[in-house]
Amino acid sequence: MARPEGSGLAVGDEVDVEVTAFAHGGHGVARHEGQVLFVRHAVPGERVTARVTEIGSGARFVRADAVVVHVASPDRVKPPCPWAGPGACGGCDLQHVSLGGQRALKAGVVREQMARLAGLEVDVEVEPVPGDAGGLDWRTRVEFAVDAEGRAGLRRFRSHEVVPVDHCRIAAPGVDSLRVTERSWTGPDAVDAVAPSVGEPVAVEVPGGAVPDVVERVAATWSSADGPVSFEHDFAVSARGFWQVHPGAAATFLAAALEPLDVRPGERALDLYCGVGLFAAALSERVGPTGQVVAVEADRAAVERAERDLAAAGNVALVAARVDDAFGLPREERGRGRGRGRTRRPARSPLVPPRADVVVLDPPRTGAGAAVVRAVAAMRPRAVAYVACDPAALARDTATLLAQGYRLKSLRAFDAFPMTHHVECVAHFVPDA
Template identity: 75%
Template sequence: MASPGEGLPVGAEVEVDVTAFAHGGHAVARHEGQVLFVRHALPGERVRALVTSAGAGERFLRADAVSVLSASPDRVEPPCPWAVPGGCGGCDLQHVSLAGQRALKAGVVREQLSRLARLEVDVEVEAVPGDDAGLDWRTRVEFAVDDSGRAGLRRYRSHDVVPVDHCRIAAPGVDRLRVTEGSWDGAEAVDAVAPSVGEPVVVRVPEDGAGPVVRERVATSWTGPDGATVTFDRTFDVDARGFWQVHPGAAPTFLAAVMGELGVREGERVLDLYCGVGLFTAALAEAVGPSGQVVAVEADAAATDHARTNLADHPQVAVLTARVDDAFGVARPVRRGPSRRTGRPRAAARSPLVPPTADVVVLDPPRSGAGRGVCAEVARLRARVIVYVACDPAALARDTAALVEAGYRLDRLRAFDAFPMTHHVECVATFRPAEGGR
């Protein structure tokens, strides 16, 4: 095995056999014992790989497949001319058929749960309704701007701007804005947003004052606890640069998946953690009715301002602006200065708005996950069901291990291809008390 510093140099080319697909969108190969993470390759292929950079401590190398010597049956011609070595870094999987992409993502979810949670779970990645080609779906695109004021997309792991004509996965409303044809002197970036209600908008970054507010409509249905069909149709205010699902079919799909698992009953007490502008909160409030209670927690102040507006007709909802770990009184390390050294854990007082028990809990944390401390506090609520919406399989697996350790079992897992042409995958995991629990 090559020792650190003795491996292939950057710029070297080598023929390798690709053996696996890793979390993060990389195919995995080895050369004389050294691991290569190879973009634009597929398991089962033999490729010629160009080394582009070394990983931390040179424990691994990053590379691009610059030629394919033996192709996988899942390989296709990328629909975008910029999805090539040295091109745009936004899409990892344009060289893979949609069925192949979903199989790779399912394998990553299985592997992370097996490795980090010690669970063997069968996973199938489902298409999001309305998506049959994997293109023209992204309703929010941030374009980078170079020193000349030209907008484009970033090269992989680089600040370089690739001058694309238009993004092939961008929604038609984003394309109509023709951001890449304009001049954006003085801007660091340009956000193009095509909401489901109203006209597309452009936001210069940094903004001058408050950014625009857009409206998003969600219409869907699911089966309620009595077996009847529940319909939902509501419009939400959200900052143009705030968090909202970028695939137009994602929000209704995830909402139906979550509510169908929960079976919320009238009069129950529910926590909606990392609630954003209140998508799940609104449906939960309708389900528990005036006699129930929903506590929604979100760290982003702009999002909670919108949540209070969006939920003004539901007095049974309390919206708390706070980090979820702080709301539960979970100590977290303090980051000190530019070195980001970790200091002593920061003590936090549990918010009086967070109840000691709950019937139902929904979590939709950021990519880093909820964390062991939050999972332990959620388990102490003794909810009859917890549904966790995850955008990162590794974080989900770590938090699954924490919930299992705290007395819950993974009852069901669904995965959705809400980000076609990329390695990202969204999961909806349902947890219920293990034997002997509530």
């Protein structure tokens, strides 16, 4: 195979390399004759034979799989799933690493991203989340792809090809009970399997299947200046809507975010990217009848569910809008052609107040972004809780908050996605005064 200009390697080449680091995204890092390799299925400290699977943009790096391990890490284990490995299912990055080793690697990524992008040295450990069996049997929402023959399975890494697995080892028992991979599917491109915390599991064909609501119950406790706080609430969530996929994640993140905020009666709280209202519901109880919660969410279906659920509270205002639009922030809209498009300048929502006492952000993987973070800081809240599913996005937004006169008071990381490279963080910021 011809080698791309500027690269000494081509797809299919095999080279022996030393894996020296672990990168954000779940890859080991190695070099061969100056060429950077991102190697899946490897552990730092190992010597492996890496098979090149893809040439990166501009041949600046290559992707590869570790197909032979010559010197193994003490953290290497036999993957519990026979479908995890080179050329197989792309869902799990770290089944070849002990659970403790996985958490150490993830903590290293959080520290590296915070140092590189926010200029902060943080001491963080990745904490387990209650509700999985040694890193398995936890995922309560799984989307299975369906191939041309009607077989359901999971996709190969960076591919549309379907691997017809027997069952997913990280799927919750309720998902397994649906036997999605044992059935023949005619018509759908995918099947979403959901095992809610209340009620029976459901399977939804995509596209075309009826999408029911499911009930997710959250029970959490945390400490406050006034003593222990208990919260229990049922949320109606679309079977295809957003909800944390680890059974213990919602309660864990809720407690981790609200405990350091120590929300007080009569305060005004802002819940950004609120979904169906997990944080808004708890904030509503804490601020009480003399306080106010303003919750912002772009998904109108989620807002409708939150409005029904929180209507009786009397102190929650829901804003159905993108967060940047709710703040009245200009943004560029992409044009259909090669042009840059036009700049959208929405009016700030009259429901978004100029000041807030506390703010909770739970943005998507891309983060809140500098403009939203600056708008939050301009409200001068006494405390900000940021729930992040991507440590790089958190680090970038942390840098913006630091520049706006805030400091990082605490940072916790949680293993809400065992066997994968993903890690969830909850950061707490206060004014630097």
